[in-house]
Amino acid sequence: QVQLVQSGAEVKKPGASVKVSCKASGYTFTSYGISWVRQAPGQGLEWMGWISPYNGNTKYAQTFQGRVTMTTDTSTSTAYMELRSLTSDDTAVYYCARTRDGYSKFDDWGQGTLVTVSS
Amino acid sequence: QSVLTQPPSASGTPGQRVTISCSGSSSNIGGNYVNWYQHLPETAPKLLIYRNDQRPSGVPDRFSGSKSGTSASLAISGLRSEDEADYYCAAWDDRLSGVVFGGGTKLTVV
Numbered sequence: 497q498v499q500l501v502q503s504g505a506e507v508k509k510p511g512a513s514v515k516v517s518c519k520a521s522g523y524t525f526t527s528y529g530i531s532w533v534r535q536a537p538g539q540g541l542e543w544m545g546w547i548s549p550y551n552g553n554t555k556y557a558q559t560f561q562g563r564v565t566m567t568t569d570t571s572t573s574t575a576y577m578e579l580r581s582l583t584s585d586d587t588a589v590y591y592c593a594r595t596r597d598g599y600s601k602f603d604d605w606g607q608g609t610l611v612t613v614s615s
Numbered sequence: 616q617s618v619l620t621q622p623p624s625a626s627g628t629p630g631q632r633v634t635i636s637c638s639g640s641s642s643n644i645g646g647n648y649v650n651w652y653q654h655l656p657e658t659a660p661k662l663l664i665y666r667n668d669q670r671p672s673g674v675p676d677r678f679s680g681s682k683s684g685t686s687a688s689l690a691i692s693g694l695r696s697e698d699e700a701d702y703y704c705a706a707w708d709d710r711l712s713g714v715v716f717g718g719g720t721k722l723t724v725v
Contacts, residue, residue, distance in 0.1 A: 531714075533660075540617060541652070541660065541703050543714035557713045591659060600705040600714040601650050603671070605659035 498522040500592050500606035507612045508582050515578040516609045518592030525573040526550040529595040531602055532566060532577045536588040544590075546599055547575065555599065582613045618643060619704055621717035626725055632692040635720045637704035639685050643715055647707040649687040651680055654701040654719070663702070664689060696724050 503517040518530060532544040545556035547566040554566050565578045575592055590609045593602035620638040627633040637649065651664040662671050664680035667687065679690045687706075691698055704717040 540701075540719040541654075541705075541716045543705075543716065546714075555712070558711060593660075597665070598648055598650075598707060600648070600707050601662065601665050602652070602660070602705075603662055605661070607659055 498594065498604045500594060500604060502590075502592060502606040502609045505610040505612070507614065510583055510613055510615055512582050512613075513578060513580040514582060514586075514611050515576055516590050516592075516611070518575040518577070518606050520573045520575070520594070523594070525568075526570060527596070528603070529599070530566070530568065530575040531593045531595040531599065532564075532590060533593060533602070534588040534590045536585070539588075542588075543600075544577065546595060549573075549575065579611075582611075584613050587611065587613045617718035618708060618711070618715035619706065619717035621702075621704060621720045623718065624721045624723065626723040627691075627694045628725055629694055629696065631694045632690060633694060633722065635689045635691075635702050635704075635722070637687045637689070637717050639687075639706060639715075641685060642710040643685075643706045643708040644682065644687055645685040646709060649680065649682050649704055649706045651678075651687075651689045652703045652705065654703065656700075660703070691722075694724055698722060699724050 531546045549568040592606040594604040648666045652660040653663045654660040667682040668680045701719045708715045
């Protein structure tokens with residue numbers, strides 16, 4: 497069965513960076529895109545961007561342009577999302593999601609990774 | 616302020632039919648597919664409806680989606696207590712070149 501297993505919770509200081517991983521199994525990793533979506537406390541879902549493990553192409557939300565980098569390692573079927581210059585507004589649960597047939601169709605989701613930014 | 620507009624809350628009694636709306640514009644819903652997600656507390660979101668009105672395998676036919684112009688709707692019939700969750704619509708936005716979500720609708724089964 498399809499599984500997306502994310503790395504554990506992180507606590508970071510303002511100004512730092514965080515890198516969240518998402519290990520995929522149960523399907524051909526390069527046949528689906530990986531998207532990243534976050535949810536701040538008490539807020540709704542927010543799309544951060546998408547990456548194609550097949551060729552490394554990326555699309556980032558304008559809000560995160562210049563501050564986020566998404567990568568993949570096809571040898572381990574793992575996707576990564578790095579977010580830099582963290583502020584308290586970046587405190588959120590970050591999800592990876594398997595994506596195909598359009599950028600907004602998220603077929604399967606990881607369990608989520610809580611990133612807390614606090615001094 | 617979300618690009619797609621959803622009512623913040625909805626409610627119904629067991630067995631009832633409820634509808635959740637999602638309003639957008641020509642750059643998102645008007646020209647692209649709408650997908651719906653169910654988000655239960657302490658779990659990951661789940662794809663409920665894709666391409667406006669298609670159900671993934673395993674999603675009960677109590678859930679249905681529709682789209683007309685720049686608006687979309689999610690209908691849940693035969694409401695059950697386990698349907699209590701947050702529901703989100705999502706679509707690609709051509710003007711923003713990104714995916715936009717509705718603000719979410721909290722469904723309560725009273």
